[in-house]
Structures are given as C-alpha cells and as structure tokens.
Amino acid sequence: MKVLEVENLKKSLGKREIIKNISFSIEEGEIFGFLGPNGAGKTTTIRMLVGLIHPNEGSIKICGYDLKKDTEKALKEVGAVVENPELYKYLTGRENLMQIARIRKIPKKSVEETIKLVGLENRIDDKVRKYSLGMKQRLGLAASLLSNPKLLILDEPTNGLDPSGILDFREVVKKAAKEKGMAVFISSHILSEVQHLCDRVAFINHGTIKSVENVVNDSMKTDTDIICLNLTKEIDLNLLKNIEYIKSVRKSEDGIEIILLSNTTPKLIKYLVDNNFEIEEIYKIRKGLEQRYMELVEGGIR
Template identity: 65%
Template sequence: MDVLEIKNLHKTLGNTEIIKGINFSINQGEIFGFLGPNGAGKTTTIRMIVGLIEPTNGEIKICGYDLSKNKEKALKNVGAVVESPELYRYLSGKENLMQIARIRGVSKREVEELIKLVGLENRMNDKISKYSLGMKQRLGLAAALIGNPKLLILDEPTNGLDPAGILEFREILKKASKEKKISVFISSHILSEIQNLCDKVAFINKGIIQSIEKMDNKGIYSEKDDIILKTNTPINIVLDIIKKLPYVIRSKVNGERITLLLEKDMTSKLVNKLVSKGVEISEVYKNKQDLEERYMELMNGGSFIE
C-alpha cells in the first residue's frame, strides 16, 4: 500500500514555478529520502504535503485520502517536524507531550513509551529551556509520533546537530520506523544522512525530480553487478573467455583492471568460470556507486534543467 502518493505536483509563487510536476510514492514502512541542495524545492513540497500551503496543480494522497478533498482524514495519518519543533519553553518535556496527547486523545502510557523510545527518560521533568538542540529534536520526534501516525515527515531534522547527535537521532529514527512500521519521508541536503538511513531516495533540484533510486547499506542499489577484476593472466586471454559468456553485458580494460557489467548475482559464476579456464585472479570486487557519486553525476551531467 502507498502511504503517500504524489502525482504531477506543481507550485507557483507569483510568476515563479517552484515545483514542476513531480511524482513519487512511499510504501508502508519505507524510509524515503528527499535529497537536494538548498532552494531545490524540498521544503515547499513538504509544506504542501502537510497542508500548510496548497498546490497550484496535482494530487496528494495520504493513506488513500485526497488531501484537497478530505484534509482532516488525510492529515490524521501524519506526524511531522517541519523546521524547528514547536515547543513551550516554560513547560517540561513531559508536560509538552501531555498537552499534545490530551488534544489527540492519547493515553499517558503511550506517551511514556515514546519517551523511552527517544531516550529522554531522565530529562522529561526538566523545562525545555534547559534542553540541548539534540534533546529538543528528540522531543520533537516523540511529539510527532503521538497517535501512531502512518507517515512521519521530517524536514532537515539534524540541522545544527553535532556528529554524535546525528548518529543518535538516526538510530532512534530507524528504531521508531521498525518498531511502529511507520513510513518516513526525510528531507535533507546531507548526503551521509540519507545514505545511512534510507531505503529509497529522490534527487530534486530546481523543482524537478531527476531520479529516484533504491538504496542498500553500501550505496545505490543496482539491477546489475558492476565488477572490477584484476588478474595475473594476460588480459587478452581473459577477454577471449569473457566475451563468450552470455551474462556479461559489457567489459572494458582500465590499465591492469577489467571493468565488467554483469547480470545480477552472476559474479560468483563468472569467477568459477574463469578459474576453471585456468585464469589466475588476484582481485575481484563489486564497484558500488555511493550516493555522493550519483549526486554529483546528476548535478554535473547536465541532467538538471537550468
């Protein structure tokens, strides 16, 4: 089921088109990254999704409810931290959460569970004015999770955090998504944050989504195997063997290395075949494209419209 579905979304402010017909969807339990430079259109998109501004054209559906036609039911499924969390500084952390819980009809027990989830058990009776930025961000996350939303939206949630705070927030978010089966839409311009957190990422610049890529724990997921091979056997002999293999899509010699593009999961078969033919392999590994490489490829490759 698509928890969030965006179709042909446009937003024009004055004479300037900010968002230019974007399309994407987020599945249940998926952590979806929205990656782009400052001014790319990330926050404008989020403000439309949470109902703060209306689209010029297009459709937003949350858990099947059209936001323009059934706003209350659509947003009932959403928790969000857009920019800085809105908190009452003169109240304690727990008092802040209980205010929200009362409005949403949520039990004290659920609030206690969320406090534990974000790791603020020992500071919940302190006033917000005494909280560090990282603690405020964690409290904001707990507030957004009150009522068990199906979709959690975060806009630059680690801005201003130090490296330890970023790591801490990331692990809390992963835990929340896994335990509560929540879909997460996270907007950021920090590449490492997206690579270490997301299942899928959309690249946006100047209001256009250039590409949507699957992620795994090492980088961009590919439907093919990109392999680097080094051998002590003469390269021409190895190439004669390789060119006869049906699962080798292409090969290229780079100095002492051979770069190969194979059908998915055919690397071990290739190695076994070469060894059986007497090829002496000194090194073989997958050439995984990381998020930074893909980002720079899209940004510098002329794909984005000026």
C-alpha cells in the same frame, strides 16, 4: 500499502513554475529520502504535503485520503518535525508532551511509550531549557509521534546536531519506522546521513525529480566508478584519457584518479597489463550516494 501517493504535482508562484509534474509514493515502514540543492523545490513540496499551500495541479493522497478533498482525515495521519521544533522551555519534557496529549485526547500510556521509544526516560522530567539540541530534537520527534501517525515528515531534522546526536536520531527514526510501521519522508542536505538512513531516495532539481533509486547495503548503483591507480613509473595521462570507457583522469594526492563507466574496471586492468604498465596499486573509491547525487543533480563528478 502506499501511505503517501503524489501524482503529477505542479506548483507555480506567479509566472515561475517551482514544482514541475512530480510523482512518487512511499510504502508503509519505508524511509524515503528527498535530496536536492537549495532552490530545487524540497521545501515547497513539504509545504504542500502538510497542507500549508495547495498545488496548482496534481494530487496528494495520505492513507488513501485526498489531501484536498478530505483534508482533516488526511492530516490526521501525519506527524512532522520541521527543523528546530517549537517547545515550551519553561516546562519539562513530560509537561510538553502532556499538553499535546490533552489537546488530542491521547492516553497517558501512549505518552510513556513514546518517551521510551525516543530514549528520553532519564531526562523527561528536566526543564526543556536544560536540554541539548539533540534532546530537543528527540522531544520534537516524540511530539510528532504521539498521535501514532502513519506518515512522518522530517525536514532537515539533524541540522545543528553533533555526530553523536545524528547517530542517536538515526536510530530513533529507524526504530519508529520498524516498530510502528510508519512511512518516513526525510529531506536533508547531509548525503551520508540519508545514505545510512533511507531505503529509497528521490533526487530533485529545478522542480523535477531526476530519479528515484534504491539504497542497498548503505550504497547505490551508479553510472560510473571511481578508481585510484598507482604505477611504478610516471606516464602520460593522455594515454588513459583516450580510452573510450574512461570519462576523466586526474592526478590526486593518492595517485591517478580515474572516472570510468560502471563495471569497466576489469577491462582497464587488462589494458594496463597487456600494455606493460607496472601497477603498484589499484582500488575502487566508493562514494555511493555522493557520487550518484553529482551524476544526477550536478551533471557530473567534480
């Protein structure tokens, strides 16, 4: 089932077109990444998804409800964590959640289940002012999960977290998506984090989605491969630069770094052997999402 459907979305501020006819959808239980540089249109898109601003054209449907026509029904299915969540620091974690539960008429049993889901059982009765940033992020996530939303929107959720906090947060999000069957939309600048967390990724730049691609086994299909080559003798790099399927060649600390068309490494090895190059070592440098990001968003590998 499609939890989120975005079709032909456009948004202008004054004469400047911020979002230019973007479309994508997210399935139940899927974690969907939204990647792009500053000013690409990520925040504007998120603000439209949560109903803070309205598009000039296009539609947003959440669980089949049109966000413009059935705003209340659509937003009832949404939970969101936008950067650092607002919490009452003088209350305990449990008291914060119970405040929300009372307003939304959520049973205490659901509160306890959510506390367990985000792994805060041992610290839930401490004052929030004693929480680390990672614990505050967990509590914010718990608050967004209380109403059992079908769509969870996370905007830069790991900002300021240390590596341990990022790993913990990742596992909580994966668990929530799997156990509750939620669709998760996550916008982040941390490429490696998106690669490890997401099932699919949309690349956006200048208000346009360049591509929507699958992440398989923490890696992605790329247009080019990057290999490192070490030879026993120095050579003129122009001999390699003139090969048609090679994009670029440069010397690095590890050897000769070559960017070539995807799946042409065997051809290069044959060429080297046939022309009596003495190969000491050759291996592929796997950059996955980082490499694909540079291809689509930055226009090439730096």
